[in-house]
Structures are given as C-alpha cells and as structure tokens.
Amino acid sequence: MSKKNQTLGEFIIENQEDFAYSSGELSRLINSIRLAAKVVNHEVNKAGLVDIIGAHGETNIQGEDQQKLDVYANDTFIKTLTNREIVCGIASEENDDFITIEGHNKDHKNKYVVLMDPLDGSSNIDVNVSVGTIFSVYRRVTPVGTPVTKEDFLQPGNKQVAAGYIIYGTSTMLVYTTGNGVNGFTLNPALGSWYLSHPQMKFPETGTIYSINEGNYIHFPQGVKDYIKYCQEEKPEGPYTSRYIGSMVSDIHRNMIKGGIFIYPKSSQNSSGKLRLLYECNPMAFIVEQAGGKASDGFDRILDLKPTELHQRVPFFCGSTKMVEKAEEFMTAKDR
Numbered sequence: 001m002s003k004k005n006q007t008l009g010e011f012i013i014e015n016q017e018d019f020a021y022s023s024g025e026l027s028r029l030i031n032s033i034r035l036a037a038k039v040v041n042h043e044v045n046k047a048g049l050v051d052i053i054g055a056h057g058e059t060n061i062q063g064e065d066q067q068k069l070d071v072y073a074n075d076t077f078i079k080t081l082t083n084r085e086i087v088c089g090i091a092s093e094e095n096d097d098f099i100t101i102e103g104h105n106k107d108h109k110n111k112y113v114v115l116m117d118p119l120d121g122s123s124n125i126d127v128n129v130s131v132g133t134i135f136s137v138y139r140r141v142t143p144v145g146t147p148v149t150k151e152d153f154l155q156p157g158n159k160q161v162a163a164g165y166i167i168y169g170t171s172t173m174l175v176y177t178t179g180n181g182v183n184g185f186t187l188n189p190a191l192g193s194w195y196l197s198h199p200q201m202k203f204p205e206t207g208t209i210y211s212i213n214e215g216n217y218i219h220f221p222q223g224v225k226d227y228i229k230y231c232q233e234e235k236p237e238g239p240y241t242s243r244y245i246g247s248m249v250s251d252i253h254r255n256m257i258k259g260g261i262f263i264y265p266k267s268s269q270n271s272s273g274k275l276r277l278l279y280e281c282n283p284m285a286f287i288v289e290q291a292g293g294k295a296s297d298g299f300d301r302i303l304d305l306k307p308t309e310l311h312q313r314v315p316f317f318c319g320s321t322k323m324v325e326k327a328e329e330f331m332t333a334k335d336r
C-alpha cells in the first residue's frame with residue numbers, strides 16, 4: 001500500500017517504534033484523541049446550522065467569554081479520555097484546576113497526563129473561520145499508583161512524549177508528533193477515516209509570511225516594532241506578506257506549509273503576552289521543532305522554560321528557523 005493511502009490506525013500499528021516505551025498506552029491515547037476529534041469536528045461543521053454558536057455566558061479562569069463549542073469540545077475530549085481510563089490526569093485551558101483520573105480500580109495505574117486547549121481560536125466560530133484543538137502528552141513524574149499532583153503537569157516542554165493539533169478547516173486534519181518527526185492526516189468525512197496526507201512535514205527554513213496582530217502595534221516592545229518594519233522593507237527575495245487569522249493553529253499550520261513566522265509578543269498592556277505556555281505554546285513548539293522550525297519567547301527556547309503555574313502565559317515567536325532567529329536579533333538588540 002502506498003504511504004498516502006495509509007490510515008492513522010494503520011500508521012500507528014506500523015510505527016510502533018514511535019511508541020516503544022508505552023506498552024500500548026500511548027497508541028490508545030492517540031486513538032482516543034482521533035475519536036474525540038471526529039466528534040468535535042462533526043459539531044464544529046454544523047455550528048452554523050444549530051443554535052450552538054455565541055457566548056455561553058460563562059467566563060473561564062482568564063476572564064474570557066467561553067463559546068458553547070469550547071465547552072462542548074472540552075467535555076468531549078475529557079469524557080473520551082476519562083471513559084477509556086488511559087490517562088491519569090488532564091489539564092485544560094477551560095478548567096481552573098487539573099482533573100485526576102483514578103482508573104477503574106481506583107489504582108491510579110496509568111502513566112500519562114494530557115494538557116489541552118480544546119478549542120483554539122474560538123472567537124472565529126461565528127464567522128465560519130478555521131479553529132483547532134491542541135494537545136500535549138507527558139509521562140507522569142510522581143509514582144504510578146498514587147494520585148497525580150501539579151508537579152506532573154508543570155513539566156518543561158522538552159519532556160513531552162507527544163503533541164498534536166487538529167485543524168477544523170476546509171478539510172479537517174490531525175497533525176502530531178511522538179518525537180520522531182511530524183505527520184499530518186486528513187479526515188475523509190464520508191468514511192470517518194484519517195488518511196496520511198502530509199508524511200514527515202517540514203517547516204521551510206525561511207519564508208515570506210509574518211503573522212502578528214498589528215492592531216496592537218503601539219503596545220509592542222521596540223524589538224517587535226523594529227522586526228515588523230524589517231518585514232515591510234524591500235528585500236531581494238521579494239516582499240513579505242502579512243497573514244493573521246487569529247486562530248493560532250491555523251496561522252501556524254499555514255506557515256508550516258508555506259514558510260513564515262507567527263508572533264504573539266508581550267505588550268505594554270500584557271507583560272507575558274496572551275498565549276498559554278502549557279496548552280498552546282509547548283505543544284506547538286514541540287511540533288514545530290520536530291518539523292525543523294524554531295520556537296522561543298523572543299530570547300529563550302520555549303521547550304526549556306520551567307512552568308510555575310497551570311495557566312501561565314508566555315510571549316511566543318514560532319516558525320521558520322531563519323525568520324525566528326532574525327526576530328530574536330531585533331529583540332536582543334532592544335529588549336533584552
């Protein structure tokens with residue numbers, strides 16, 4: 001069978017070496033995520049048809065309005081993973097605290113914790129623009145057989161054993177890594193199967209797309225302002241293009257295919273930026289590095305940061321290696 005016709009199920013079976021230390025637990029975890037993703041995809045696709053869009057009337061811990069689909073996606077991923085009892089804990093952007101999963105015999109025997117942003121870019125739902133899900137998997141650091149603690153979730157990103165995202169776009173894709181490159185699978189909605197459509201994805205070393213919310217320009221650090229000016233200057237390789245969807249998964253997915261940089265910097269209004277280290281930046285940084293790209297906070301590697309709290313935010317510079325390095329030069333010159 002040609003690799004292109006391979007389904008995700010077949011891919012997992014044929015690449016068991018990627019799951020070498022997991023005795024089937026990690027493969028079952030990815031299988032559960034692909035199932036939950038199909039359920040969420042079905043709901044996202046009919047968002048315009050049913051009265052499910054719009055603010056839910058609650059606010060999450062960051063004080064932001066939750067959309068109904070945020071809640072739905074959160075519940076779906078949590079229930080799917082909890083019912084199958086294949087993880088020992090879950091932390092979600094939509095929950096104040098982590099969830100402990102005891103297991104059927106209350107023996108806390110599972111090894112992995114999952115951290116997730118169940119619906120990324122949710123403000124795009126009611127205008128029919130792509131949204132996503134981001135997930136991150138770590139091996140617990142506390143002993144198996146005991147309840148998980150915060151320590152299991154506050155691990156640096158370089159300890160991730162798997163990470164991925166789902167993009168609910170014109171096609172729905174699941175892109176993930178277990179630390180052995182990045183593979184992308186496209187959902188055939190008629191069959192409900194994920195097909196390997198993007199084997200061994202590679203982030204172009206450089207590109208001409210820059211993605212940043214320039215509406216916040218006056219609040220940006222000087223290094224970011226200088227980098228934006230640099231992007232707008234004439235260059236031998238041709239002009240740069242500004243593209244910003246406002247849904248990080250979609251912005252980074254496009255840049256990974258075409259070459260580009262995504263920046264969400266700190267600002268005079270927000271000293272740590274907006275994006276969450278554990279639910280958004282670490283998993284995307286792992287994927288991007290595995291595809292040959294680079295991710296930093298403008299100075300230091302995202303994956304080496306030691307988290308101190310679950311909902312911690314961090315400035316994020318991510319994309320084609322040469323472009324991130326160039327942005328870091330401007331940051332170091334003015335903001336170090």
Ligand SMILES: O=P(O)(O)OC[C@H]1O[C@](O)(COP(=O)(O)O)[C@@H](O)[C@@H]1O
Binds near residue numbers: 119120123248
């Ligand atoms: O509107 P802004 O400030 O540019 O923020 C956009 C960013 O916020 C996010 O939507 C945050 O994600 P959530 O929808 O999960 O809160 C990113 O996906 C996106 O890059």
Ligand SMILES: [Mg+2]
Binds near residue numbers: 117119120121280
């Ligand atoms: Mg998000």
Ligand SMILES: [Mg+2]
Binds near residue numbers: 070118119121
């Ligand atoms: Mg979200």
